[in-house]
Every structure is written in structure tokens, then in C-alpha cells.
Amino acid sequence: MTAIGSYFRNIKDAVTTIFEGMAVTASHFVRRPYTVQYPDRTPMRVQDTLPIRYRGILEVDLEICTGCLACERACPIDCIVMVAEKDPATRAITISQFDIDIAKCMFCGLCSEPCPTGSIHHTTEFEGADFSLESLIKRFVKEPIPAYKAKKGPETDPRIAPILDRGMHFLDEWAQPGGEKSGSTT
Amino acid sequence: MQTLVQYLISSGIFGRHAPYELVAAITVIVMSAAVFLGVAFPFAGMVSWVERRVWARIQSRVGPNRVGPNGFLQWLADGVKHVCKEDIVPDEADPTLFKLAPYLVVLAFVLPWAVMPFSSSLILADLNVGILYMTAVTALTVVGVLMAGWSSNDKWSLIGGIRSAAQIVSYEIPAGLSIFPVVLMTGTLSMQGIIRAQGWAPQHWFLFANPFTMIAAIILFISALAEGNRTPFDLPEAESELVAGFATEYSGMRYLFFFMAEWGNLFIIGAIITTLFLGGWQFPHVTRNVVVMNVLQLITFNVKVLFLVFVSMWIRGTLPRVRIDQLMSLCWKYFVPISFLDMVGTAIWVAIWPNGNEWSGYVMFAAGIVVGVIFVQRVIYYLRRSRMELYFRPTI
Secondary structure, eight states, X not given: OHHHHHHHHHHHHHHHHXXXXXXXXXXXXXXXXXXXXXXXXXXXXXXXHSOTTOOOSEXXXXXXXXXXXXXXXXXXXXXXXXXXXXXXXXXXEEEEEEEEETTTOOOOOTTTTTOSSSOEEEOSXXXXXXXXXXXXXXXXXXXXXXXXXXXXXXXXXXXXXXXXXXXXXXXXXXXXXXXXXXXXXX | OHHHHHHHHHHTTTXXXXXXXXXXXXXXXXXXXXXXXXXXXXXXXXXXHHHHHHHHHHTTOOOSOSSSGGGTTHHHHHHHHHHHSOOOOOTTSOHHHHHHHHHHHHHHHHGGGGGOOOSSSOOSOOOTTHHHHHHHHHTTHHXXXXXXXXXXXXXXXXXXXXXXXXXXXXXXXXXXXXXXXHHHHHOOOOHHHHHHTSOSSGGGSGGGTOHXXXXXXXXXXXXXXXXXXXXXXXXGGOHHHHTTGGGTTOOHHHHHHHHHHHHHHHHHHHHHHHHHHSOTTOOOOOOSOHHHHHHHHHHHHHXXXXXXXXXXXXXXXXXXXXXXHHXXXXXXXXXXXXXXXXXXXXXXXXHHOTTOOHHHHHHHHHHHHHHHHHHHHHHHHHHHHHXXXXXXXXXX
């Protein structure tokens, strides 16, 4: 009796479970696919959808770089090469070279943390594919420029002030475990 | 066919005194070429694209949508790619059999189109043993598959070929037994005869004629899927176990031939079920114009077949692959006895009501509608539970 019972129970189970399974997959026909059709058919650039703390390709705002070499010292794999000379007479620092080898960079973020002004920071850019390793070395200094010198009080130069604000914003973001917003609410 | 040949001779294209046999032979060759090159092979290609889109939507993906409008020309791109590839014959393989096998599989795919009843007059050859011919030539696949598996001289190919042979030969029995009820009710094996015995309305279809034919239709559909090596019965080419089964050693166009036959077989599966159980091309007599009537019948037949093709894709996207012992027990312990009982039941039914029972058609059709409504309810339940954004367009 049990054998016959299990025989018919098998048939019943097969029919009902396939019925339910077909209903589940049928419901997927009218659901929106999850797929992001990345390069060309996204509603907005994927870079713009990423959070500010995303560790993309490094960027340097030379206008607010103090030439302190903290990022070069922090880099564990020496992908930052920086030359900054101090004039002994005027004590002014001149930056003559600031290269970041993106091909070597491992996007650890250790360089952006000690930066006093947030000059070196990660962008949300991640499309770095190129035809040669040389072109992945980003050379920020075209000709030697004077380093930024922090002032007492707020920045007065209208050209530099928004850049400095942005840099400090990056620093504040990284200072809190969950970003600036969560830090301010708690 | 005869009327067409008579018309061609009387129109004088071939001259006044053209021999009938010659004109008939030319007509048959041209029409066969038109059906194969214009319908069968493009259909097999397009099905590959439709199938990938259908699975993609089942898995919440998009699927190929780059080549041509919505990726429609993807099958042409794939075909060109495969034609351009190198045709490799392994050193240890048996070259003759290895090269011959794909053509046998394609042969088993093109032969059934001869008795494909597209409409009341669009049929290449209305054989009086049509459905028997259909099952006979589709079973020819097993020769090609076994030949491919053996001649490749590779353990995966061999296991795949043997599995396929065991599977196709086993499932021939329930498939054949499930055709019996319809033959018992109509008393004919001709495709057109079986369709003419049904009506255009669903309650006159053999699917709803009585409970036995409905079970026979389901068993025939599942057995046909198993014979066509479709998921959930695609053991001969189970990727996780056998690489690509009997097609492991093939490359380029020969590899494509196997899959073209597999996709094209979907149409044949759908056509068999449509002819036997879904009323074929039957359409209400809305006009006396023969051409319009035939076009309407052609559309009806194709809509029914394409719905069944869609269902088989849907099943492929839903069910997991069965084990080889489950496959065999399903066939021998469940389908064979049930289809035997089915045949006896239909025989008794026909003995009681030789001209069919009008009421059972209505009752069965109503039961079918009830099952459909329950199904829609379950779909809505799963949609509500997922709380997902709805998207009704088939394209994205």
C-alpha cells in the first residue's frame, strides 16, 4: 500500500511543484531586469552613481597642494614620485614633479588620508584602460609651480576657496567611519 | 500539390507539352528548398535568439540586444562566426563517420517538414501515414547522435551518445502510445485527416476531448522534449558532466548543425502537438476566398506552434536537469504504464461514444480555464510577494 501511495504522491508532487515553479518564472517575465547595460545604455554615467568615498583613480588639485610629501611617504608601493624644493632664502616650496603611476596604484587610499588639504583624493572614475603603461602615469606638474601655503583663518582667494572646500570635504568624508553624513548625525 | 502542377503546366511556363512528372519533380524540389532555406533554417536561427531572450527575462537579465534591432540579427552573427571557424577532425576520430554525423542529425530535422500541415492546402506531401512518418524520421536523430558520439573517440562524446540513444529509444514508447488515442478517435494517420476531425473552437480540440487525451497530450509533449534533448532532459549534453556530450569534438559549422537541429526540433515538437491535440490550422470559415483562408490558417497554425515553442523555452528556464536514473524511471515507471492505461481508456471511451461526447469537451475546456485562472493567481501572488518594479514590454 505504501508503495502505491508513494507512486501517486510522486505524480501529485511533480505536477504541483512544476506548476508552482512555472508560476514563479512566469512572474519574472513582467519584472524589470536588474542588468545595468554598462558602457552606453545607462540612465546616467555610472561614475556619477558611485558614492563619494569610492576609491577610483587618484586626482591631485595642485592649487591646494602644500608640497609636504606626506602622500609620497605614505604610499606603500611607491607609485607617487614627487619633487618639491624649498628655497632657503624665501622658505617658499616649489613643486617641480608630481607623478602618480596608476598602473602600479592599488587604490588603498593611504595617500589621501594624511593630506592636510585634501589635495590628493580618489575620484569615482574607474575607466583606466589604455594601450600602454606609460600613458597610465599621470603627470600633474607641467612646469614648476609654487606650493599652496595655508593661511590663518578662511581662504580669501575666490579662485582657490571652492577647491579647498572640496578638498576638506573629502577629508571630512574619510574622517568618519560611515562618511560625513553619518558622523554629523550621531 | 497536383493542382499546383496542373496550373503550372496549363500556364505554359514550361511549354505546352511539358511532361507532368518533370514539372512535378521541379515543383517539389523548389518548394522543398523554399521550405528548408526560407522557413526551417531561419526559424532554427531565430529560435536561438528568442530562447536566449526568454531565459534572460526569466533570470532578470536582458539577453543579446546589440546586433540589429533588439539583437534580432544575433543568430546571423553567430552563424557567420561558426562558418568562419576551422573545421577540426581529431586525429584519433573516424573521419568518415565524424563528418557524416551532423548531416544525419540535420536530415532528421528536415524530413518532418515534408508532412508539416501549415494550412488546408499548404503541405508538401499529405501522406496517409503522416504522423507515423513524423515519429519515424524524428527518431533518425539517434543514429546521427550515436554516430557522432562513437566516431569522436572521446569518452565524453561516447557517454553523451549512449545516453542520448537510451533516452530517445525509451521515450519513443510513451510518445508513440500517446499518439494512439488520437488515431483511435480519428481512424486516420494522415496529418490533414487528424486536423479535419477537430474544430476551430477549443472544446472541439482533442486536447479537451476527454480526460485521457489531455493526459496523452501532456505525456507526448514531455516525451517530445526528452527526444529533442531539451532541458530538463538534456543529459546527453550536460555541460557540468560531459562538456558538450556528443558534440564535444565538433567545431565550426558541424557543431552548429547539431544545435540548429535541436532548435529547429522545437518547431516540429510544437507542430506534432498542435496537429494532434490543438486543432492544427482550423479557423472559422470567415471568407470564401481560398488564399485569404489559407493565410489565416497558416497564421493560426504558427501561433499555436510558437506558443508551444515558448512553453518549452519557459520549461527550460524553470526546471533543473534530471538525473539519468530519474530520467529512466520517469519513462518506464510512470509514462509507459500511464500511456497504456490512457490508450485503453480512450478505446473504451470511443466504444461508448463512437462520435465523441460533446459535453466532455465543454467540461474539460472549463477545467482548463479553471487551471489557467489558478495559475494566473499564483503568478500575481509571487509578483506581489517580490515587491518588484513591473515591466511589461518584451524589449529592453
